[in-house]
Amino acid sequence: MTTAPLWGWDEIVAGAGGTADGGAPQGAIAGLSLDSRGIAAGEVFVALKDQRDGHEFVTVAFERGASAALVRQDYARRAGDGPLIRVGETLEGLCGIARAARARLRDDAGVVAVTGSVGKTSTKEMLRACLMRLGPTHAPEKSFNNHWGVPLTLARMPASTCFGVLEIGMNHAGEITLLSKLSRPHVAIITTVEPVHIEHFSSIEGIADAKAEIIAGIEPGGVVVLNRDNPLFERLAAAARAAGIDVVSFGEHAQANVRLVKCDLKTDHTDIEAECGNGRIVYSIAAPGRHMAQNSAAVIAAIEALGQDFESTIHAIGALATFGAPTGRGAREKISRGGGTILLVDESYNANPASMRAALAALALVPRMEYARRIAVLGDMLELGEASRDLHAGLSEAIANAGIDLVFAAGPHMKSLYDRVDPLRRGLWAETSAGLKDALSGAVMAGDAVMVKGSFGSRMGPLVEALRAGASGVVHS
Numbered sequence: 001m002t003t004a005p006l007w008g009w010d011e012i013v014a015g016a017g018g019t020a021d022g023g024a025p026q027g028a029i030a031g032l033s034l035d036s037r038g039i040a041a042g043e044v045f046v047a048l049k050d051q052r053d054g055h056e057f058v059t060v061a062f063e064r065g066a067s068a069a070l071v072r073q074d075y076a077r078r079a080g081d082g083p084l085i086r087v088g089e090t091l092e093g094l095c096g097i098a099r100a101a102r103a104r105l106r107d108d109a110g111v112v113a114v115t116g117s118v119g120k121t122s123t124k125e126m127l128r129a130c131l132m133r134l135g136p137t138h139a140p141e142k143s144f145n146n147h148w149g150v151p152l153t154l155a156r157m158p159a160s161t162c163f164g165v166l167e168i169g170m171n172h173a174g175e176i177t178l179l180s181k182l183s184r185p186h187v188a189i190i191t192t193v194e195p196v197h198i199e200h201f202s203s204i205e206g207i208a209d210a211k212a213e214i215i216a217g218i219e220p221g222g223v224v225v226l227n228r229d230n231p232l233f234e235r236l237a238a239a240a241r242a243a244g245i246d247v248v249s250f251g252e253h254a255q256a257n258v259r260l261v262k263c264d265l266k267t268d269h270t271d272i273e274a275e276c277g278n279g280r281i282v283y284s285i286a287a288p289g290r291h292m293a294q295n296s297a298a299v300i301a302a303i304e305a306l307g308q309d310f311e312s313t314i315h316a317i318g319a320l321a322t323f324g325a326p327t328g329r330g331a332r333e334k335i336s337r338g339g340g341t342i343l344l345v346d347e348s349y350n351a352n353p354a355s356m357r358a359a360l361a362a363l364a365l366v367p368r369m370e371y372a373r374r375i376a377v378l379g380d381m382l383e384l385g386e387a388s389r390d391l392h393a394g395l396s397e398a399i400a401n402a403g404i405d406l407v408f409a410a411g412p413h414m415k416s417l418y419d420r421v422d423p424l425r426r427g428l429w430a431e432t433s434a435g436l437k438d439a440l441s442g443a444v445m446a447g448d449a450v451m452v453k454g455s456f457g458s459r460m461g462p463l464v465e466a467l468r469a470g471a472s473g474v475v476h477s
C-alpha cells in the first residue's frame with residue numbers, strides 16, 4: 001500500500017509563509033522532525049532554537065535523508081544541503097504549516113483538544129484508542145503539548161485525518177490561548193483543575209482561568225467538556241457561557257451530563273456504567289483507578305460532542321477494555337523474584353498532589369491476598385512553589401488511607417512527608433533517588449506491590465529500572 005505524501009512542496013512552502021531555495025525535493029515529503037538524530041528519510045527538518053540552535057544540524061539532517069529543511073532567512077547554505085524553506089522565524093513557519101494542516105481537514109473531520117492539570121496524556125491516549133475505531137485518527141507522540149509540540153503535531157497531521165487529537169499544556173497564563181487558536185478544536189476537554197505548576201500562579205482560580213483559555217480557540221458551535229466534580233466547575237462553565245460555547249459535563253455528580261453511575265474498581269481494571277446523553281454505556285477499562293474512570297467519562301462526552309451516534313460511541317468506548325495506563329503514568333508489570341511475583345507500578349513520569357493521591361488510591365485496590373505488602377517509593381513533586389512543603393506533608397493521610405506498609409522517599413521536599421509517616425512504616429529517606437537504590441532493592445521481595453512516583457526531574461525512572469534489573473524475569477499474564 002502506498003501512502004499519500006504528507007505535503008506537496010508548494011503547499012508546505014506556502015503554509016510556512018516562506019520562500020523555496022533549491023527546488024522541490026526529489027522524493028515525497030513523509031513527515032517533519034525537530035531532531036536531526038531521529039530524523040527519518042523524507043522528513044522535513046525544522047531548525048528550531050531550543051537548548052541548541054537547530055541550524056547547526058541542518059547538514060547532518062540532510063546526510064540522514066531529510067527531504068528539505070525549514071530554516072531562518074539568514075541561514076547560510078552549506079555543502080550537502082538540499083531544498084530549503086526560508087522563513088523569518090522557524091517556529092512561526094512551523095505554526096504556519098500547522099494552520100495550513102488544520103485548514104485543509106475535511107469539513108466533517110473532528111478535532112479534540114485536551115488540557116487540564118493532570119490526565120491530559122492519559123485522556124489523549126484513550127481518545128486515540130477509541131476514535132481509531134471510527135476513522136483515521138491523528139494524535140501527538142508522547143506528551144507533545146507545548147509551543148512546539150502542538151504545532152508539530154498539527155503539521156504532521158495527514159489531510160485524510162477524520163479525528164485529530166491534541167494535548168495542550170501550559171506553565172504560564174496566555175500559553176493555551178495561542179495553542180487553542182492554532183488547533184481550532186470542535187471539542188475541548190479540561191480534565192481537571194488542581195494545584196500544579198502553582199509556583200507561576202497566585203491562586204487555584206488563576207490556574208482555572210488559564211485552563212479556560214482553551215475556550216478561546218473552540219470553533220463556533222463547538223463544545224467544552226468539563227469535570228462536574230471539580231470545585232472550579234462553575235467558574236469554567238461561566239467562562240464558556242460568556243464565550244457562547246456549550247458545556248457538557250462529566251463525573252459522579254448527579255447533574256453531570258455523562259455520569260459515572262457505577263465504578264467497580266478492581267486491581268487491574270475497572271467495570272463502569274455511565275449514563276450519557278443517549279443512554280447507558282457499560283464498559284470496562286484496563287487501566288485501574290478512579291482517575292482513569294473519570295478520564296474515560298470525559299472521552300465519552302467528547303465522542304458524543306463530536307456528533308457520534310450511540311452505537312458508534314459504544315463501539316469506540318469498547319477499545320478501553322484493552323487500554324492500559326501509558327508508560328510512566330501507572331503502567332503495571334509483574335516481575336518475578338525469589339520464586340514469587342512483584343507488582344511494579346511505574347508512575348515515574350510525573351507527580352503532583354492530585355496524581356499522587358490517585359496513584360496511592362489505585363495501589364490500595366491491590367488485594368492483600370495477591371500482594372501482601374504495599375510499598376510506595378516517592379520522589380519530590382516539583383514546581384509547587386511556596387506551598388510545596390505543606391502539599392508534600394499533606395499526603396500523609398492518603399498514605400495511611402491506602403494502607404501503605406513501607407515508604408521510601410527521596411528529595412528535600414519529600415522529607416516533610418517522610419517525617420510524618422508512622423516510624424514503623426519508614427523504609428528510607430535520601431537526598432536523591434540514587435540514594436534509595438540499594439536499600440530499595442534489598443527491601444523489595446516476592447509478594448510486594450511497589451509503586452514508584454515523582455516528578456520527572458526527581459529521576460525516579462532509574463529506580464524502576466533497578467527493580468526490573470533485579471528481577472529474574474517478567475511474568476506474562
Ligand SMILES: Nc1ncnc2c1ncn2[C@@H]1O[C@H](COP(=O)(O)OP(=O)(O)OP(=O)(O)O)[C@@H](O)[C@H]1O
Pocket residue numbers: 116117118119120121122123143145169191192291292294295325328329330347349350351354355356358359
Ligand atoms: N484524572 C486524573 N486525576 C488525577 N490523576 C490522574 C488523572 N489522570 C491521570 N492521572 C495521573 O497523573 C499522572 C500524569 O498523567 P498524564 O501524563 O496523563 O498527565 P498530563 O496532564 O499529560 O501530564 P503533563 O503535564 O506532564 O503532560 C499519572 O500518574 C496518571 O496516572
Ligand SMILES: [Mg+2]
Pocket residue numbers: 120121122142143145167
Ligand atoms: Mg502529558
